[in-house]
Each structure stands twice: as C-alpha cells, then as structure tokens.
Amino acid sequence: MIKVLTNLExxxxxxxxxxxxxxxxxxxxLAKISEELVYEQAGVRFNLASPKQLGEVLFDKLKLxxxxxxxxxGQYATGEEVLAKLAHQHKICDDILTFREFTKLKNTYVDxxxxxxxxxxxRVHTTFGQTIAVTGRLSSINPNLQNIPIRxxxxxxxxxAFIPRDEQHVLMSADYSQIELRVVAAISGDExxxxxxxxxxxxxxxxxxxxxxxxxxxxxxxMRYKAKxxxxxxxxxxxxxxxxxxxxxxxxEAKEIIDNYKKEFSGIQKYMDDTIQFCKDHGxxxxxxxxxxxxxxxxxxxxxxxxxxxxxxxxxxxxxxAADMIKLAMIKINAALMEKKFQSxxxxxxxxxxxxxxxxxxxxxxxxxxxxCMQTAMILPNEVPVVAExxxxxxxxxxx
Amino acid sequence: MDKRLFLLDAFALIFxxxxxxxxxxxxxxxxxxxxxxxxxxxxxxxxxxxxxxxHLAVCFDxxxxxxxxxxxADYKANRQETPEDILAAVPDIKxxxxxxxxxxxECDGYEAxxxxxxLSVKASQCGYQVFMVTPDKDYxxxxxxxVFIYKPASAFSKAEILGTKEICAKWDIEKVSQVIDILGMxxxxxxxxxxxxxxxxxxxxxxxxEYGTLENILDNADQIxxxxxxxxxxxKADAIMSKKLxxxxxxVPCEFHEEDFSLSEWNHDMLSEIFNELEFRTIGKRILGExxxxxxxxxxxxxxFGNEIASKTENRKSAEESVQQDLFSQEIMPLKTIHExxxxxxxxxxxxxxxxxxxxxxxxxxxxxxxxxDTETTGLxxxxxxxxxxxxxxxxxxxxxxxxxxxxxxxxSILHEFDILFNNADVxxxxxxxxxxxxxxxxxxxxxxxxxxxxxxAHYCFEPEGKRSMDLLSETYLQYRTxxxxxxxxKKGKGQGNMRDVExxxxxxxxxxxxDITLQLxxxxxxxxxxxxLKKYLMK
Numbered sequence: 026m027i028k029v030l031t032n033l034e035x036x037x038x039x040x041x042x043x044x045x046x047x048x049x050x051x052x053x054x055l056a057k058i059s060e061e062l063v064y065e066q067a068g069v070r071f072n073l074a075s076p077k078q079l080g081e082v083l084f085d086k087l088k089l090x091x092x093x094x095x096x097x098x099g100q101y102a103t104g105e106e107v108l109a110k111l112a113h114q115h116k117i118c119d120d121i122l123t124f125r126e127f128t129k130l131k132n133t134y135v136d137x138x139x140x141x142x143x144x145x146x147x148r149v150h151t152t153f154g155q156t157i158a159v160t161g162r163l164s165s166i167n168p169n170l171q172n173i174p175i176r177x178x179x180x181x182x183x184x185x186a187f188i189p190r191d192e193q194h195v196l197m198s199a200d201y202s203q204i205e206l207r208v209v210a211a212i213s214g215d216e217x218x219x220x221x222x223x224x225x226x227x228x229x230x231x232x233x234x235x236x237x238x239x240x241x242x243x244x245x246x247x248m249r250y251k252a253k254x255x256x257x258x259x260x261x262x263x264x265x266x267x268x269x270x271x272x273x274x275x276x277x278e279a280k281e282i283i284d285n286y287k288k289e290f291s292g293i294q295k296y297m298d299d300t301i302q303f304c305k306d307h308g309x310x311x312x313x314x315x316x317x318x319x320x321x322x323x324x325x326x327x328x329x330x331x332x333x334x335x336x337x338x339x340x341x342x343x344x345x346x347a348a349d350m351i352k353l354a355m356i357k358i359n360a361a362l363m364e365k366k367f368q369s370x371x372x373x374x375x376x377x378x379x380x381x382x383x384x385x386x387x388x389x390x391x392x393x394x395x396x397x398c399m400q401t402a403m404i405l406p407n408e409v410p411v412v413a414e415x416x417x418x419x420x421x422x423x424x425x
Numbered sequence: 426m427d428k429r430l431f432l433l434d435a436f437a438l439i440f441x442x443x444x445x446x447x448x449x450x451x452x453x454x455x456x457x458x459x460x461x462x463x464x465x466x467x468x469x470x471x472x473x474x475x476x477x478x479x480h481l482a483v484c485f486d487x488x489x490x491x492x493x494x495x496x497x498a499d500y501k502a503n504r505q506e507t508p509e510d511i512l513a514a515v516p517d518i519k520x521x522x523x524x525x526x527x528x529x530x531e532c533d534g535y536e537a538x539x540x541x542x543x544l545s546v547k548a549s550q551c552g553y554q555v556f557m558v559t560p561d562k563d564y565x566x567x568x569x570x571x572v573f574i575y576k577p578a579s580a581f582s583k584a585e586i587l588g589t590k591e592i593c594a595k596w597d598i599e600k601v602s603q604v605i606d607i608l609g610m611x612x613x614x615x616x617x618x619x620x621x622x623x624x625x626x627x628x629x630x631x632x633x634x635e636y637g638t639l640e641n642i643l644d645n646a647d648q649i650x651x652x653x654x655x656x657x658x659x660x661k662a663d664a665i666m667s668k669k670l671x672x673x674x675x676x677v678p679c680e681f682h683e684e685d686f687s688l689s690e691w692n693h694d695m696l697s698e699i700f701n702e703l704e705f706r707t708i709g710k711r712i713l714g715e716x717x718x719x720x721x722x723x724x725x726x727x728x729x730f731g732n733e734i735a736s737k738t739e740n741r742k743s744a745e746e747s748v749q750q751d752l753f754s755q756e757i758m759p760l761k762t763i764h765e766x767x768x769x770x771x772x773x774x775x776x777x778x779x780x781x782x783x784x785x786x787x788x789x790x791x792x793x794x795x796x797x798x799d800t801e802t803t804g805l806x807x808x809x810x811x812x813x814x815x816x817x818x819x820x821x822x823x824x825x826x827x828x829x830x831x832x833x834x835x836x837x838s839i840l841h842e843f844d845i846l847f848n849n850a851d852v853x854x855x856x857x858x859x860x861x862x863x864x865x866x867x868x869x870x871x872x873x874x875x876x877x878x879x880x881x882x883a884h885y886c887f888e889p890e891g892k893r894s895m896d897l898l899s900e901t902y903l904q905y906r907t908x909x910x911x912x913x914x915x916k917k918g919k920g921q922g923n924m925r926d927v928e929x930x931x932x933x934x935x936x937x938x939x940x941d942i943t944l945q946l947x948x949x950x951x952x953x954x955x956x957x958x959l960k961k962y963l964m965k
Contacts, residue, residue, distance in 0.1 A: 027860050027877050156881055305456075319888075
C-alpha cells in the first residue's frame with residue numbers, strides 16, 4: 026500500500042488554474058451579495074467575518090434567541106449549528122451561512138489550490154495519511170480532498186478544477202455504491218437487508234417499505250428519505266434523539282421508526298448488541314480483515330463516555346472494513362496497471378472513490394479493469410454483492 | 426541495623442505513576458488500565474531494593490472531609506474528578522501492599538500529609554531516620570536532622586533526598602518552618618489555597634527575609650509601602666487561613682508501631698494472585714522469581730465472525746511487558762540521549778567506504794536482509810525537495826550516513842552505487858514514514874524493489890489513536906530522546922535553516938541516530954504485532 030500511495034503522490038493531478046481564477050471572482054461576487062443581504066436585514070453594517078460583532082447583531086440587536094449561548098470567551102456562539110437552528114426564524118441566518126460557505130470555498134480551495142502546484146511537474150501532489158484516521162480510512166493534506174464539499178452546488182464546482190493531464194486523457198472516477206450499508210448487511214447477516222442487496226434493490230426504498238409496511242411501489246419520497254436517514258444513522262450509532270434532530274420530526278416518531286426498523290431488521294440489532302459485547306469481552310473490535318481498534322472506554326462507568334465507545338464499536342468495523350476494501354482494490358489495480366503496462370494512472374482516493382487519469386485508447390479496458398478489481402477486492406460474506414460505478418469526463422465533476 | 430523508616434504518600438505516587446504512562450497506557454486483556462498499579466509497584470520496588478528501608482508504611486487519604494474543608498469550603502475545590510482508572514486502581518494497590526505485608530495507614534478526617542507528619546515526629550523520637558516519599562512541596566515544613574523528603578525520580582529528574590539544607594536553599598529561606606509562611610502568602614493553586622492576592626513566591630521570600638514570620642509581616646503591614654503593603658493589608662485574613670491550611674497537622678490519632686512497620690515476609694500466594702490479575706508478567710517474575718507465571722485461563726472463544734480467538738490473557742498482554750524489562754528499572758528515570766548511549770555512527774563519504782559497506786550488506790547471510798533506512802532532505806515536500814543524505818542501520822547502535830551533494834548528477838551516481846540493494850526484491854526495508862523516503866527517491870528515478878516495514882504504520886496497527894512521530898515513539902518505547910531537528914536547523918518557521926548547510930558531523934549523528942532508533946523500534950513493534958495478532962499490517 027505504501028508503494029501504491031507513493032505512486033499516487035508522485036503522479037499528482039492537473040489543476041485548471043484558469044477555471045479557478047474565474048471561479049474565485051465569481052465566488053467573491055456571490056459572497057458579496059450575501060454579505061449585503063445580511064447588512065440589509067441587520068439594518069447595520071459591521072464586520073461579518075468577526076464572530077463577536079455578528080453575535081452582538083444577532084442576539085443583542087435582533088434578539089433572535091433570548092437564551093443564546095456564549096462561548097468560553099464570553100462571546101455569543103455563532104457556529105454553523107447555532108445558525109442552522111435559527112434559520113427558520115430569520116432569513117439572515119441563511120445568508121450568513123451562505124456567505125461563510127462561499128468565503129470558505131474561496132479561501133481553502135479556489136485560491137489555495139493553484140499555490141499547491143509543484144513548479145517542476147505543474148501538478149498538485151496531495152499527501153495521503155495512512156495513520157491519521159482511527160477507522161482506517163485514508164486522509165489527505167495539501168489539499169485535503171476529503172473535505173471538498175459535495176452537498177452544495179458551489180462546493181461540487183470545485184471538482185471542475187481537477188482535469189486530465191492533456192487532450193489525450195480523460196478523468197475516470199470509480200465509486201463504490203452504498204458500500205458501508207453493504208458491509209453492515211454482510212457482517213450482520215441480516216436476512217432482509219442482505220436480500221435487498223442480493224436482488225439489487227434500491228436499499229433505501231426497500232428499507233422504507235419494511236419500516237412503513239407498504240409495498241415498495243408505494244414508498245413515497247419522504248418515506249425513502251427518512252429510511253435513508255435511519256440507515257445511515259445506524260452506521261453512526263445514532264439514537265432516536267439524533268434522528269429526530271436530523272429529520273426535524275418528533276422524538277416519538279423517530280422512536281417509532283427506529284423500533285420498526287429494529288424489528289424488521291433484527292439481524293442488525295443483534296449485530297450491534299453482539300459487537301458491543303465482543304468489545305466488552307476483548308477490549309477491541311475488528312474489521313473483516315482483522316484490523317483492530319481498541320476501545321478502552323467501553324467499560325467506563327460514565328454513561329456518556331461508554332455510549333461514545335459503543336457507537337465507535339459499532340461504526341469502526343463498518344467504516345474500517347470499507348476502508349480495507351478500497352485499499353485492497355487499490356493494491357490490485359496498481360499491480361494490474363504495472364503488469365499490463367497501461368499508460369493510465371491512478372491519481373486520487375477520496376472516501377469510497379478512486380480517480381484515474383486515463384489515456385483515451387484505454388477507456389474501455391480501464392473501465393472493465395477498475396470495476397473488476399474494485400468489486401472483487403474483498404468478497405463480502407452472506408453473498409452480499411459489491412457494486413462499483415464508473416464514469417469519465419473532462420473534469421472530476423463530469424466524471425463523477 | 427539502621428533504623429530507616431519510609432513513609433509513602435500513596436495518592437501522590439499513584440497520580441504520578443498514572444500520568445507518567447498516560448501516553449502509552451498499560452491495558453490488560455480485559456481492558457483494565459493498570460498504569461497506576463504498575464507505576465506504584467515499580468516505585469515501591471525501587472525503594473525497597475535501592476534505599477534499603479528497615480521499616481515502611483503507606484499512607485492514604487480517605488474520602489471523609491477534613492478539618493481543612495470545614496475551615497475553608499473551597500479547599501481543594503478546584504480538583505478535577507479523579508480519573509476512573511485511578512479509583513479502580515486503589516483496591517489493587519492495597520491488595521499488593523497486603524501481599525508485601527506493608528501496613529496501610531489511613532485515618533478519617535486527616536490527609537496523608539498529616540499522618541506522615543505525625544508518624545515522622547513519633548518515629549524520629551524513637552531514633553529513626555524518616556524519609557517521606559512524596560513529590561509534594563508542602564512536606565518541606567517537616568524536615569529536620571532526622572526527617573527527610575525522598576522525592577522520587579521523574580522523567581525530568583533523578584530521585585532526590587532533601588534535608589534541611591536543601592529545603593532552605595530551594596526556597597531561599599532561613600529555616601524550614603518558613604515554608605508554611607511562604608505558602609500562606611503565595612497560596613497553592615493545586616490545593617486551591619488562596620494566599621494573599623497579588624503576592625507570589627518572590628515577594629513572599631523577600632518579606633520573610635525582613636520580618637522572619639508571616640505573623641510578623643502582618644503585624645507590621647502598616648509599615649510596608651506601596652502596592653505590596655496594600656495587598657498585604659487587604660489579605661490578612663486570607664493569609665492566616667492559608668497558613669493554617671498549609672500547616673501539616675501533627676496530632677493525628679495514629680501510632681507508630683515499630684514491629685508492624687518493619688519489612689517482613691511476603692505473602693507469595695496473594696502477590697501472585699494480584700499480579701496474575703493485573704497481568705504483570707515480567708515484573709511479577711522479577712519479584713517472585715522465575716517460577717511465576719501468568720495463570721492459563723484457557724478458554725477458546727470464537728469471535729463475531731466465527732474465528733477462534735486466543736485465550737484472554739494472551740490477547741492483549743502486550744509486548745509492553747517486554748518493553749518493561751527496561752521499564753522496570755528505568756521507566757521513571759530521565760530519558761537517555763545520544764550522549765549516554767554507546768553508539769557507532771560512521772560516515773560513508775568516499776566511494777571505497779560506500780562500496781565496502783554495500784558489499785558487506787549484500788553478503789550478509791541473514792535472509793531476507795533487513796535494512797533500516799532514512800533520508801535527509803532540504804524540505805518536507807517529497808516532490809520538491811532535494812536529497813542531502815541517506816542513513817542505514819542493520820544492527821542496534823550501529824549506523825551509517827551517506828552524504829549526498831547538491832549536484833544532482835553526482836547524487837545520482839552515488840545513488841546508483843546502491844542499485845544492488847535497491848533492486849534486490851528480497852530486502853526488507855525498514856523505515857519510519859517510508860512513503861516520504863520512497864517518494865523522494867522516486868523523484869531521482871530510484872525504486873526500491875524490496876518489501877517494506879514501516880514503524881509508523883506498525884504502530885498505527887496496534888495503537889490507532891494518538892500520535893506517532895518518531896521522537897514520541899522513541900521516548901515511549903525506548904526511553905530515549907532523539908537529537909532534535911531544531912538543534913540542527915533551528916526552530917520551525919521562517920528562520921528555519923536548511924539541512925544542506927548543517928555541519929557534516931552533526932547531520933551524521935542525527936541521521937544515523939534516526940535509522941538506528943527506527944531499527945530498534947521495529948524490533949519491539951514486531952513483538953507487539955505478534956502478540957496482538959496483527960501481522961497483516963503490511964497490506965495497510
């Protein structure tokens with residue numbers, strides 16, 4: 026794996042500086058618009074970048090929250106969470122958040138990416154970390170690829186800056202589909218969930234059908250959305266409280282959904298109980314491959330501390346196994362590329378995704394090779410299929 | 426026989442022991458943190474073996490409130506909650522003490538300080554030399570010609586015995602009774618004793634030189650000029666109370682029984698039981714002899730995935746145990762450095778020396794050959810920086826440094842002398858964060874064909890949380906402090922120099938040490954990985 030990552034770091038990726046220059050100007054304009062909107066609504070001009078001044082405007086002047094919390098230094102807290110909660114009260118919060126997002130994008134990526142270009146190669150060479158994330162996932166710095174926002178349109182645009190090395194190449198992106206949920210199904214052996222994957226169903230629709238006890242054809246968008254939240258909530262050990270918060274529903278409703286979920290997918294509940302017990306007995310949990318993580322707090326007498334450890338106990342084998350899988354796939358792909366003397370290169374790894382600089386003539390073979398390596402890198406138990414999807418284009422956004 | 430009584434302040438030692446190992450905690454297979462138990466046992470054995478006490482007792486605080494809490498509600502109110510692991514350690518430590526037949530002295534309503542103070546007065550009257558074992562500065566007030574503080578070793582200092590002379594010198598005072606005068610004025614943040622607001626140690630000492638006692642200072646407060654006088658006048662009540670709080674109570678209802686306190690026969694069964702429980706394999710053997718073994722609780726279990734897992738005791742009985750053979754005597758001793766450890770670091774600055782070295786390495790019969798290596802460069806971006814040198818090690822305390830010139834062509838030609846090693850697919854290259862070195866070499870067109878053992882990755886496998894810089898690993902696992910890069914090129918930041926400009930002798934020692942240390946770490950990590958059944962890390 027070290028050698029594989031050395032190759033990735035050696036190759037680097039080409040950056041479209043022209044695009045970034047224009048995008049920087051555009052983001053600045055957008056940020057300015059939001060900023061002006063904020064001042065207009067506040068009825069006063071102030072330094073929006075100063076949390077202190079912002080807090081005073083929001084809570085002393087506009088009195089948005091009589092019980093506003095203060096930070097250690099005595100200022101009002103104006104973090105993302107605080108603002109998001111107040112968003113339904115006053116549009117100003119949305120505009121502040123938008124302003125912050127645009128400024129952050131501009132500062133952390135759009136303006137800095139060009140500075141990271143290696144003068145010798147003209148490319149950006151990220152550095153991967155194998156020993157930073159406790160779950161086993163890779164991390165990266167200069168730039169941190171894991172953090173590039175994908176939820177918003179403006180965040181996704183950043184990916185346009187990552188381009189093929191020249192006219193003869195395209196960027197190819199291959200991505201595991203629902204990998205963590207597949208791992209959950211496979212290691213828990215939950216019949217209903219395994220079955221859904223084996224039959225190549227849309228997992229969230231299948232989940233919603235079970236939880237709401239309706240035929241799949243009658244699952245509404247909203248049901249699917251809620252089921253999806255539960256599915257991911259499970260991976261992160263979320264309880265009724267967290268789910269309710271996430272979906273803005275009552276805790277009673279959240280509890281009902283979770284109870285139904287646990288009943289329908291009893292194997293998953295069992296997996297969670299067994300894993301916590303295993304961790305209590307052995308002090309660690311492990312991935313399918315056997316990589317271990319020790320959770321000393323699992324026997325803590327402190328409820329909160331122990332709860333945290335329990336969530337980690339459930340989550341670590343899942344995320345960890347997915348992380349192991351993509352690493353195995355990378356090793357396999359790297360070996361195949363060398364062996365077959367392909368000109369195409371593997372250049373990036375982010376979450377469940379691999380990015381390649383592909384010579385146009387090799388598009389078809391590469392597609393086949395990548396999918397094959399990714400899907401067979403680690404065979405999951407209980408015949409849960411592993412599925413990867415691949416796309417290509419003239420930049421990373423198009424390829425994804 | 427000398428009458429030497431050692432009185433231990435239990436909690437002071439337990440806290441120290443716990444935090445001394447907090448970066449690399451000892452955890453048993455059932456997940457119990459045994460830092461405190463281990464460290465306490467270590468200090469105890471060190472005392473018994475090296476200080477030859479004739480009598481010994483361990484004094485504990487109890488949970489009951491003391492007079493001080495009644496006098497001053499905020500007394501020790503700033504203390505954080507004691508870590509769970511420490512609370513859980515106390516019964517184990519008491520059990521060990523019972524096994525050693527060492528008396529445990531505690532008395533509701535009094536702190537260990539008071540008990541130790543009272544006992545030291547009584548024992549010194551019976552002709553004993555008394556040593557109060559504690560790192561706590563308050564004890565200075567009790568010292569006299571027969572009573573001493575024994576301050577145990579820490580990572581930064583050796584053990585010390587403090588008598589009247591040392592205490593007076595330490596505080597710059599005339600007599601030890603002034604310790605409480607100082608504390609009365611400067612207060613004590615640890616115990617939340619207020620003192621006089623705005624008066625620190627220096628002012629307190631200055632005032633004492635003039636007035637002798639706190640009381641005298643307060644009586645003459647009106648004559649003291651300026652802001653200080655003002656502060657003293659305002660702080661009178663606090664000062665009097667603070668002095669009282671800092672004064673160790675000498676009439677605790679406890680007795681000194683010579684025969685109880687004398688060291689006597691150990692209860693081997695009891696000790697062996699508790700060591701077993703705590704999985705103290707190595708130290709257990711040291712104390713109880715080779716016959717001591719961690720009991721076999723063979724219970725083959727299967728894990729979630731149906732695989733057989735090893736018996737519990739085997740599972741996490743970390744190779745910390747093997748580390749601890751050294752730790753036993755040295756863990757709280759100061760860290761070793763390049764100046765104390767014998768080493769042979771050689772410079773390979775000619776073609777002849779290099780080729781002799783290379784042929785020596787390629788002819789070694791050990792299969793596969795294991796070579797530890799490290800690169801020195803002009804920067805931290807592997808794709809931009811230049812090579813300054815390479816270091817190699819194959820034997821502990823023996824390493825080699827190959828300087829490389831700024832001229833790329835010349836460097837390349839030296840690098841190619843090593844092709845026979847680089848191209849050998851059988852070599853196991855050992856390094857710390859090898860990805861960096863590999864990438865640097867790749868930028869010179871060099872690829873290592875052999876396998877890799879990365880100490881950073883290895884450490885990640887058995888200790889995924891936390892940090893793992895080489896300096897930290899070296900201090901934790903080898904009790905060795907490496908030469909700091911800052912000694913070579915200065916502090917981080919703009920002014921930091923370039924490795925290219927460092928004197929050859931210095932860089933040789935630094936670089937060779939890195940390779941040497943990495944090699945030593947690898948040996949320990951291999952054992953740890955084996956014991957934790959984590960050999961597959963290479964894939965990772």
